[in-house]
Amino acid sequence: MKNTSQMHELSQRLVVLFTTEKKIISNRKHFPSSILLPLLILATHYLIIPSNSEKCHPDDKKVLLQIKIQLGNPTNLSSWDPTTDCNRTWYGVGCDTDTQTYRVNYLSLDFVNLPQPVPIPPSITDLHFLTFLFIYRTPNLVGPIPTSISKLTKLLYLTISNTSVNGNIPNTLSQIKTLLTIDFTNNKLTGPLPDTLSSLPNFGGISFDGNQLTGPIPESYGSFSNSFTVLSLSRNQLSGKIPASLAKLNLTYVNLSQNMLEGDGSVFFGSKKQTTEIVLAKNLFAFDIGKVELANDLKQLDLKRNKIYGTLPEGLSELKFLHYFNVSYNNLCGQIPQGTNLRRFDEYCYAHNKCLCGSPLPACKT
Secondary structure (H helix, E strand, O other): OOOHHHHHHHHHHHHHHHHHHHHEOOOEOOOOHHHHHHHHHHHHHOOOOOHHHOOOOHHHHHHHHHHHHHOOOOHHHOOOOOOOOHHHHOOOEEEOOOOOOOOEEEEEEEOOOOOOOEEOOHHHHHOOOOOEEEEEEEEEEEEOOOHHHHHOOOOOEEEEEEEEEEEOOOHHHHHOOOOOEEEOOOOEEEEOOOOOHHHOOOOOEEEOOOOEEEEOOOHHHHHOOOOOOEEEOOOOEEEEEOOHHHHHOOOOEEEOOOOEEEEOHHHHOOOOOOOOEEEOOOOEEOOEHHHOOOOOOOOEEEOOOOOOEEEOOHHHHHOOOOOEEEOOOOEEEEEOOOOHHHOOOOHHHOOOOOEEEOOOOOOOOO
């Protein structure tokens, strides 16, 4: 993927990835950039390797040709010609030229026009040197994520997004100790959240939004390493009380919206945390918001349609970066804090509470 036309092609695909991911199904407006940024850095790496050193390991080339057959020989993969160098000319393929092993370590199957529904090609798990696997916008991809994915022991970034893949998320993912991020957004996955992911030593985040996952958030999720900063589980069917152990996490981004979760959502707040976005909308959370401490860098706070009570904390008026705020449809009372940064939020952001008052709502009764 190194000649001029392919450099342009990959650049365009990256633009599509980073601009459309924020506008995908069901108003998913804020995709956690801390998951996507490392993918951009890694993908860009394949634009700058000199073409005169490109080769392709014959074993991996055979596996790729098998993958093409298992996908039904889609037209997108017409460049996968056995007479050409897979690293230089094949769509979505990159090899390790740094160590001169020329093993395939990058595979991006995005917008692949599958002629008929097929499962994830089983041969993918024979690419043992993959560090980056990206499958995106391939609706005819069906069936479960294979448990044999644990054979990809060097994998850093795993994305299977906007497909028809279904079934449970395999617990075998925790055997890939190198994993940094997992994005399974907008598929048809069912069953519980895997409770073994917290054993990954350098894990940075998960995005399982837009599936049909059920059950509670595992208690073990409070034991993620310090590198874990993104927890995005919106638009599922998760239920049960939020684990108190999640208070130990220092998340930059948390989105649990549109589930049926209960309990004390205040575990995600804290003045010493680096949290920038908290989205808990459309759940059953119940806690006293007047007792929470707010992170200074908070940019988005969406708590609408819960059972949250108490008085809004005065610290809201001191948040310099807050650009989205909504606490409507809760059980809040008391005076709305007044501050320059809060004047941008209209009455809709506070509507349908128990007894909130003050601008932009009617004045408090004396």
